[in-house]
Amino acid sequence: MKMIWGRLFGVMSELAGIGLLLTSAWLIVRAAEQPPVLYLMIAIVSVRFFGLARAALRYVERLLTHDAAFARVTEARIAVYRDLDRVAPGGMPSHRRGDLVSRVVSDVDAIQDRVLRLRGPWVVALVSAAVTVALATVIEPRAGAVLAATTLTAMGAVRVVVPWSVRRAGALTARWRGDLAADVSQAVLAAPDLVAYGATDVLRRETRRSTASLAAAQRRAAVVSGLGEAVVLLATGVAVAAIAALSGDLNPVLVGIVVLAPLALVESLSALAEAERLRPEIEGAEARLAELSLAAAAITDPVDVHPLPTSYDLAARDLAVGWSSTVAKGIDLELPEGGVLGVTGPSGCGKSTLAHTLARLVEPSEGQVLLGGVDVRELAASDVRSVVGYLGQDEIVFDTSIRENLRIADPKATDADMLKALDTAGLGDFVASLPDGLGTTVGERGNRLSGGERQRLCLARLVLGGHRVLIVDEPTEHLDAAAGEALMDDLLALAPDRSLVVISHSAAVLERVGRVVAVGDAQHVPHRIAV
Known part of the structure; x- marks a missing residue:
């Protein structure tokens, strides 16, 4: 009108x-x-x-x-x-x-x-x-x-x-x-x-x-x-x-x-x-x-959507992953609820693609991913992503306040919810010390924060979103040894309340994780891996 x-x-x-x-x-x-x-x-x-x-x-x-x-x-x-x-x-x-x-x-x-x-x-x-x-x-x-x-x-x-x-x-x-x-x-x-x-x-x-x-x-x-x-x-x-x-x-x-x-x-x-x-x-x-x-949807939900299981065990059975072509196959892994698992391998072998597949951002080329014993292709993609969260090594931080960056995960979250998530990610004391607190602007791509603070802010966003399985890709990349060690302390402290999949090249990180699977070899030839 x-x-x-x-x-x-x-x-x-x-x-x-x-x-x-x-x-x-x-x-x-x-x-x-x-x-x-x-x-x-x-x-x-x-x-x-x-x-x-x-x-x-x-x-x-x-x-x-x-x-x-x-x-x-x-x-x-x-x-x-x-x-x-x-x-x-x-x-x-x-x-x-x-x-x-x-x-x-x-x-x-x-x-x-x-x-x-x-x-x-x-x-x-x-x-x-x-x-x-x-x-x-x-x-x-x-x-x-x-x-x-x-x-x-x-x-x-x-x-x-x-x-x-x-x-x-x-x-x-x-x-x-x-x-x-x-x-x-x-x-x-x-x-x-x-x-x-x-x-x-x-x-x-x-x-x-x-x-x-x-x-x-x-x-x-x-x-x-x-x-x-x-x-x-x-x-x-x-x-x-x-x-x-x-x-x-x-x-x-x-x-x-x-x-x-x-x-x-x-x-x-x-x-x-x-x-x-x-x-x-x-x-x-x-x-x-x-x-x-x-454009065709990357992920198609089934006609009859299976309800989200109450168990959050994550497993892969003879899994092959890739985009236009397969980059890694024969992957078998088990991650019980509350467990911690490391994934390593040379660059380009498919580690990040595996992470996207576990989070149901990419369909498996072969095999299956199980969440609570149910094939994720029988679940709604949004339900899987509400449980499985992915934190990349170059996660996006917007040029706005800490509050608005966190609100992306849960638009209805209160300031108390956000502060609790920041405490869980090890950033609570830092935010409390700022004059504007949650209203502090982080700058373009978070350039007013250090590398560790930026990673923790993104981690707090995952925590606030209620994800029970967290996949973190190269969490200590671009951080010095002390900052990386402190970040790993806070990450591992999330278990057993949450399951963790840690993708890393760092031997120090993988030693702390314990169980590790390797994807690919030095020549990037896909082969079967197992826990």
């Missing part, structure tokens, strides 16, 4: 602008005849009214339409997040992280552009043109016919030529914007390693290439937009000349109105040129969002 009212006020604002121009034209011509001033009072008041009304109506129109558009964008962005949750991580092997960010941000904004910058201008232009043509026809039928013909010609040309030119010129900036976002995201994440290995030039060249391609596409789009406006101005010039030639026998006071009528439509028709320049971009963004919504 807000959008409908917004469209109405937008049309009224444009009509007020047209009324302002045409009334001014009549007033100037009539005043040149030097009539009594009382004859001009209505026109004078009308000029003031139209001038003030145009600004007021435009303000109300923007307020209503943007409010409605933002509501739609919010709903669309939530839908995209749900799609990402449904298909990630197994359903998006060909997408780079930055490209996904571009979809969530730029492509969703295209929905707003369709509502505000594509449909809106067409509604306003069509209604304004109809009213102006009708007025010109009443005054001079031939002028109305000319104005109708030139206006329809301009609209048709803009609708066909501009989108065609954008596509032909390759001026679709969304694709290059996605590439640039992916390159920049990769640069930010890999910057420390690239600097350490002296390989920054490679990524710098790629980023410059994406930047140059995006800039070139935007320049081509600007040229096309100028082409659309040139079409509008050409049609307007033809209309003015033709109407002036046909209005020789018309009352001089009315000549100014019909001659300036085409100029009154320039603003609304020019807006169509910009709208049509955006059409291919908007359609491309919607196609990418549709592709995401139609």
